[in-house]
Amino acid sequence: MNLSEKLQRFIKEGSQGNKSSRESExxxxxxxxxxxxxxxxxxxxxxxxxxxxxxxxxxxxxxxxxxxxxxxxxxxxxxxxxxxxxxxxxxxxxxxxxxxxxxxxxxxxxxxxxxxxxxxxxxxxxxxxxxxxxxxxxxxxxxxxxxxxxxxxxxxxxxxxxxxxxxxxxxxxxxxxxxxxxxxxxxxxxxxxxxxxxxxxxxxxxxxxxxxxxxxxxxxxxxxxxxxxxxxxxxxxxxxxxxxxxxxxxxxxxxxxxxxxxxxxxxxxxDPFNSGACSGQDFYCLGRLYEDMGMLEESIRCYTLALSTQPVKDKAYRQLSLLYKKMGRWREAEKLWIQMAKEGINRQFALIELSKLYEHRMKDYEKAASAAREALEVARDKKRLLGRSFDPGEIDEIRRRLDRISFKMSKNREEQVKII
Missing domain, CATH: 3.30.420.10 (Ribonuclease H-like superfamily/Ribonuclease H)
Structure with a gap:
């Protein structure tokens, strides 16, 4: 065995020894x-x-x-x-x-x-x-x-x-x-x-x-x-x-x-309604879940239970009213919006929704204009309170709504005159 072969054998034996030692450790x-x-x-x-x-x-x-x-x-x-x-x-x-x-x-x-x-x-x-x-x-x-x-x-x-x-x-x-x-x-x-x-x-x-x-x-x-x-x-x-x-x-x-x-x-x-495992806030969340899953009657029941829970009261009123609107249950939606406007629960939103209802569904332009004017006053109060952080677009949008309703009122009066 020459020197090169001895060296290779030594390296191989040393490598095997190190590997064996590592495996043992x-x-x-x-x-x-x-x-x-x-x-x-x-x-x-x-x-x-x-x-x-x-x-x-x-x-x-x-x-x-x-x-x-x-x-x-x-x-x-x-x-x-x-x-x-x-x-x-x-x-x-x-x-x-x-x-x-x-x-x-x-x-x-x-x-x-x-x-x-x-x-x-x-x-x-x-x-x-x-x-x-x-x-x-x-x-x-x-x-x-x-x-x-x-x-x-x-x-x-x-x-x-x-x-x-x-x-x-x-x-x-x-x-x-x-x-x-x-x-x-x-x-x-x-x-x-x-x-x-x-x-x-x-x-x-x-x-x-x-x-x-x-x-x-x-x-x-x-x-x-x-x-x-x-x-x-x-x-x-x-x-x-x-x-x-x-x-x-x-x-x-x-x-x-x-x-x-x-x-x-x-x-x-x-059984969310009888298990005793839910609070009012949980009922609001369940209302959203049921609504997203198309279980609308269960959603209405959950939102209704959440209406009296202060932390989610505003959200529950808003979401329930919009669900009634989506379902075409206009009288129930109107009742909620009137209550919200009266009690100051998301009042500007409620007044605008009432204005939309009276203008587009009921064609009662007097009521539509009255609700829009109240919404405009709420927006102006908010502007005075918030100052520069207030979005002026809110007021502009309500003004455009009032202008459109006023135009419809005028047109409606003209048509009535023609009929007479």
Whole structure:
């Protein structure tokens, strides 16, 4: 063996030794993480990773809600919550709840999902699986396991996942040249569902805020979301897995709260009028939802219940009157506009709508002109109050309306004279 062959053999043996040493170190690391978190090491064609599994029996309660109660929600209620029509199906038994913890909050191709939590029902029990990426080269293994699990489901449920989790995971599948299973699944985003019902009542629709306001739940032993990326990067440097425990707990709480929130939404939509789960502000939101979905009688009932709730009173009167107008129920619309003008509820809007009604529908130009003149006075008062921030176009529009009505009045008198 010459010197060149000896050198190549030495390099090869050294390389194999280093590789063996790295693999051994990583195996030890994965064992430490899995033991600490009560997980297991999963082998994949792309390398091993840690997975943590927990099972919650059907009578388990989170935030005061029995998890299995979500299985009692009707498909129609879920379709309404998702604001979808006949092309959307969401069977909770065939759905998976998804939440990620990531290396950054901005998203983009440089952001990794180092922990992916998924929850789903097996019978009446709820199973939660968390896939952990111990280092960046462990991502393909995590995605492989995630893809394999998602292939068993038809739909996914997330919280603000349309804006963040799902695009991020889709990007990671693309970068790793894997088929993206998410693009073939129905998706219900709980953030949008909650906003459609509770958006007027609650100032914040963050998941933790919904927990506090809807369930009176306060988290303990949790880690703030904004700290999670820095904790993970510290783990990558020192390989100390102990600070990871609160992150896994945080992810677990997020998924359990998603189940409780979906159950709450289903309870509201099953019987909003007798469930005791709605306030006046919620009825306004439900009125908008029912109206958008073409359920007009339910919408009218919700708006009517919201009329006495101060924070949404003006909106409810306006929206209900416009719904009556759209339905051609002119007498009911007129009654509302008269009441609004009398009580100072969005008075300028009400007077202009009355002027339109009297001019175009009833041909009562005297009443139309009277309502328009009152609207003009309201606009002038607003101008004095707001000063430069007032839009002068409002006054110009009302003046044009008055001119047109005056012309019609004159023409009508001329025609009457001719008849005489």
């Amino acid at each position: 990583r195996t030890d690391e994965l064992n430490r993480v899995s033991r600490l978190l009560g997980g297991k090491i999963v082998a994949t064609p792309y390398g091993p990773h840690v997975a943590v599994e927990k099972v919650f029996e059907g009578d388990f309660c989170h935030a005061g809600v029995r998890l299995s109660s979500v299985l009692e929600i009707s498909g129609e209620a879920l379709k309404l919550a998702a604001k979808k029509r006949d092309d959307f199906e969401l069977d909770v038994r065939k759905a998976v709840f998804v939440d990620t913890e990531t290396t950054g909050l901005a998203g983009g191709s440089g952001t990794y999902a180092f922990l992916v939590g998924v929850g789903y029902f097996e019978g009446s029990s709820f199973k939660l699986v968390q896939y952990f990426m111990d280092d960046f080269d462990g991502e393909p293994g995590v995605l492989y396991s995630l893809k394999k699990l998602l292939s068993n489901f038809e739909s996914l449920v997330s919280f603000n996942g349309k804006a963040y989790d799902i695009p991020l995971l889709s990007t990671r599948f693309l970068i790793n040249r894997m088929e993206n299973p998410l693009e073939f699944m129905n998706h219900f985003d709980l953030f949008h569902g909650a906003r459609r019902i509770f958006g007027q009542r609650l100032e914040s629709l963050r998941l933790s805020s919904l927990e506090q306001n809807l369930f009176r739940m306060e988290r303990s032993g949790d880690v703030p979301g904004f700290e999670i990326p820095s904790i993970y990067f510290k783990y990558l440097r020192d390989k100390n897995p102990f600070p990871l425990k609160p992150i896994f707990y945080h992810n677990q709480l997020d998924i359990l709260s998603m189940v409780s929130l979906l159950s709450k939404i289903g309870q509201v939509l099953k």
